[in-house]
Amino acid sequence: MRYRTSFAAALAVPFLIGGLLAYQKPFREYPAVEYYGFPLPPDSAEKTEWVFGRLIYPAVVRYPRWTMDYPRSDRHFSAALRRLTRVHARSVEQPIDLDDGDDVFNWPFLYGVEVGYWDLTDAQCKKMREFLLRGGFFMCDDFHGTREWSIFMASMSRIFPDRRWWTSTTAMRSSTPSSIWTIATRFRGRSFSEPAGFTKMTDSRRVGAAFYDDKGGLHVAICHNMDLGDSWEHADNPQYPESIRPWASGLASTTSSIP
Numbered sequence: 488m489r490y491r492t493s494f495a496a497a498l499a500v501p502f503l504i505g506g507l508l509a510y511q512k513p514f515r516e517y518p519a520v521e522y523y524g525f526p527l528p529p530d531s532a533e534k535t536e537w538v539f540g541r542l543i544y545p546a547v548v549r550y551p552r553w554t555m556d557y558p559r560s561d562r563h564f565s566a567a568l569r570r571l572t573r574v575h576a577r578s579v580e581q582p583i584d585l586d587d588g589d590d591v592f593n594w595p596f597l598y599g600v601e602v603g604y605w606d607l608t609d610a611q612c613k614k615m616r617e618f619l620l621r622g623g624f625f626m627c628d629d630f631h632g633t634r635e636w637s638i639f640m641a642s643m644s645r646i647f648p649d650r651r652w653w654t655s656t657t658a659m660r661s662s663t664p665s666s667i668w669t670i671a672t673r674f675r676g677r678s679f680s681e682p683a684g685f686t687k688m689t690d691s692r693r694v695g696a697a698f699y700d701d702k703g704g705l706h707v708a709i710c711h712n713m714d715l716g717d718s719w720e721h722a723d724n725p726q727y728p729e730s731i732r733p734w735a736s737g738l739a740s741t742t743s744s745i746p
Contacts (some may be wrong), residue, residue, distance in 0.1 A: 511593045517543075517582055519554035528562065528578040535577040539565050540591075542599035542625075543584040545606050547638060552601040555629065557582075560720035561598075567722065585611040591618050599627040600716050603635020607642040616646045619698075619706045628710040629717070636711060643698075643707075652696050652709065 514531065539561045546552045561580035568576045583591050585607070591597070591614060599605065607615065619625060630639055643652070698707035 512581075512587060512590045514579055515582060516558065517551070517554060519557045520550060520552070521554075521556065522559055525558050525562075531577075531579040533577060536575040537568070537596065538577045538594055539580045540583045540594040540597045541580050542597050543582050544599065544602075544611070545608065546601075546604045547606045548604055552604045553599065555600050556716040556720040557600075560600075560716045563722045564719045567719070585614045585618075591615075591623070592621060595623050597623060597625045599625065600629045602627040602639045602642075603630030603632075604638065605642055606638070607645070609645065612642060612645040619646070620700070622706075624706055624708075626708045626710070629714045631712050639709075647698055650698055652698055652707075654696055 516525075519525075541557060541561055542553060544553050558580055562578060565576045565578055565580070568574055569578075581594055583594055583597060585591055597618070615625070627639070630636070640652075696709040696711060697705055698709075700706050
């Protein structure tokens with residue numbers, strides 16, 4: 488009887504896993520601030536082990552800031568990951584809505600852009616906290632100055648009212664792979680619309696910051712006063728400085744390896 492029970496349990500595992508995967512939301516596209524009708528790669532429907540997740544969020548302004556650089560940036564990130572690592576990455580991104588049931592828990596890597604304009608609801612903050620405490624990784628980028636930092640932290644303080652954030656200098660002393668902070672602090676991804684400088688002029692010099700879990704593992708990487716998304720977006724643009732692009736590709740391969 489014991490052997491029959493064990494065999495039945497073993498047989499049920501593939502069906503259970505298949506059932507969980509069946510609840511993943513399918514790939515979908517949204518109208519973006521910058522791009523419309525961006526061509527799909529021929530292998531966009533391929534099942535893979537890693538997917539670039541882009542966070543959908545409500546903003547303090549009317550138009551969808553979460554779509555900045557989307558989807559060109561996301562797809563170039565995934566292309567670099569496929570070329571530079573052995574990670575089997577999907578060629579297209581996955582827009583993820585925290586209000587979409589439990590779907591966020593199916594996608595462990597989450598990227599948010601222009602979070603200096605986000606305004607998460609209490610329910611979304613609760614869902615994001617659970618996502619991170621379950622082991623999800625969130626990377627945010629392209630917000631500048633003290634005003635946008637304060638808007639960003641207004642939601643983060645509701646996600647983690649019991650935790651403090653750390654600067655990249657402190658983070659480098661932790662168990663986090665130092666390469667992510669070495670790259671982040673040296674490379675301040677330049678906005679393509681600003682040919683004269685690496686970043687926007689701001690009233691703050693803060694670059695990297697982070698939140699950690701109870702075991703000292705990184706689960707929120709904060710890229711402040713930089714624009715990594717533009718460097719991924721324009722990775723194939725000859726007018727974008729070639730000297731910057733390798734740093735962007737390096738950060739893509741580094742962040743994807745963080746649990």
